[in-house]
Amino acid sequence: MSIISRVAVHAFCYELEDFDHNMMTYAKNGRSPVTKFVTVIETDDGLRGEFAPHYMANAMTCAQVSQMAPMLIGRNAEHRSRIFEDLKNAFRHFDRAGVAAIDGALWDLAGKKHNCSVAQLLGGYRDRIPAYASTFPGQSKPGGLDSVQAYADFAQQCRELGYPAFKIHGFWDGKPESEIAVMTAVRDRVGDSMRLMTDPASSLPTFLDAIEVGRACDDLGFFWYEDPYRDASSSAFGQKKLRDFIKTPLLVSEHIRGFEQKADFLLAGGTDIVHIDPELDGGITGTMKIAGFAEALGIDVQIHTAGPMHRHCLSAIVNTYYYEMGLVGPGMFNSMQPPIYTCGYGDQLEDIDSDGCVSIPAGPGLGVTYDWDFITSKQTNLSEISG
Numbered sequence: 001m002s003i004i005s006r007v008a009v010h011a012f013c014y015e016l017e018d019f020d021h022n023m024m025t026y027a028k029n030g031r032s033p034v035t036k037f038v039t040v041i042e043t044d045d046g047l048r049g050e051f052a053p054h055y056m057a058n059a060m061t062c063a064q065v066s067q068m069a070p071m072l073i074g075r076n077a078e079h080r081s082r083i084f085e086d087l088k089n090a091f092r093h094f095d096r097a098g099v100a101a102i103d104g105a106l107w108d109l110a111g112k113k114h115n116c117s118v119a120q121l122l123g124g125y126r127d128r129i130p131a132y133a134s135t136f137p138g139q140s141k142p143g144g145l146d147s148v149q150a151y152a153d154f155a156q157q158c159r160e161l162g163y164p165a166f167k168i169h170g171f172w173d174g175k176p177e178s179e180i181a182v183m184t185a186v187r188d189r190v191g192d193s194m195r196l197m198t199d200p201a202s203s204l205p206t207f208l209d210a211i212e213v214g215r216a217c218d219d220l221g222f223f224w225y226e227d228p229y230r231d232a233s234s235s236a237f238g239q240k241k242l243r244d245f246i247k248t249p250l251l252v253s254e255h256i257r258g259f260e261q262k263a264d265f266l267l268a269g270g271t272d273i274v275h276i277d278p279e280l281d282g283g284i285t286g287t288m289k290i291a292g293f294a295e296a297l298g299i300d301v302q303i304h305t306a307g308p309m310h311r312h313c314l315s316a317i318v319n320t321y322y323y324e325m326g327l328v329g330p331g332m333f334n335s336m337q338p339p340i341y342t343c344g345y346g347d348q349l350e351d352i353d354s355d356g357c358v359s360i361p362a363g364p365g366l367g368v369t370y371d372w373d374f375i376t377s378k379q380t381n382l383s384e385i386s387g
Contacts, residue, residue: 266297
């Protein structure tokens with residue numbers, strides 16, 4: 001039995017070059033401070049599990065992990081499901097993003113204890129998975145995706161790199177004609193050589209706007225249509241009505257937290273494909289619950305954003321298509337990925353094989369190693385508890 005004896009949360013800050021302060025906009029010679037964190041869990045028999053979130057490595061999640069840490073001391077580190085349930089209940093008044101950071105570290109620890117990858121622990125289905133290029137949003141400032149032409153050029157670049165599919169995050173200006181212009185230009189450029197998707201990120205103001213763009217998806221043969229309008233993809237009634245007007249499959253529920261709520265949303269007819277984010281939906285434990293439920297109903301899922309934990313989940317999920325390589329753009333670093341890997345892991349535009357696939361990390365646990373010299377040199381806070 002491995003008893004948890006110490007939990008540490010290492011917050012660190014570094015500068016991102018050529019970005020505006022929002023980390024979404026290219027700005028030549030710009031410098032944006034980025035704060036992220038790593039969760040470390042140690043046990044009385046010398047084991048250590050580590051997890052560094054990408055997308056949700058923010059101050060809010062970091063604070064949650066520090067609040068949750070005392071509940072772990074003295075617990076069996078292999079009781080991941082029990083810890084998941086206890087944290088889910090104790091923090092039911094919050095979004096519970098901290099659960100994922102703890103769950104990721106516990107799975108990493110378990111893999112290292114048994115000298116196998118998380119994918120093996122999950123009973124892997126695949127070793128590699130096709131990736132799609134998921135763009136940064138458009139911008140009005142020069143650089144990046146600053147025009148309709150830039151989207152078409154970038155889609156062609158991604159196709160030449162080997163990506164089989166391309167997802168558009170448009171200008172998010174709330175104008176259907178803007179979304180449709182980008183969609184049309186990209187389709188005209190790549191023809192039928194790529195599957196195309198679009199994600200207005202809930203920016204379309206009205207239901208009728210969502211129908212207009214959805215019908216353009218139908219006409220252009222888009223693979224899915226994601227988070228269309230300003231219900232923030234949280235109204236099962238509204239999304240079900242939208243499905244009645246269009247043919248393109250809807251991918252929503254990214255903003256519905258937790259497996260019970262996602263199950264309710266799916267049963268209410270709110271989506272065609274379930275969207276899961278391991279960093280928001282309870283880590284690997286929560287993700288596999290949702291994926292299994294959807295599979296039982298014959299429904300596909302897609303994993304939101306990228307990271308080692310995401311890849312291990314995808315290794316064991318049958319009912320899914322792609323890995324989301326994002327966010328990417330012309331000459332732009334994927335700002336979600338912290339520059340902390342010493343093992344060659346990466347979620348940058350070029351980090352795919354020639355056939356458009358990415359590999360599942362094969363080492364023990366999550367299969368990645370962190371640059372602790374870099375992390376400690378940039379450390380801004382250390383929260384730890386032991387017992």
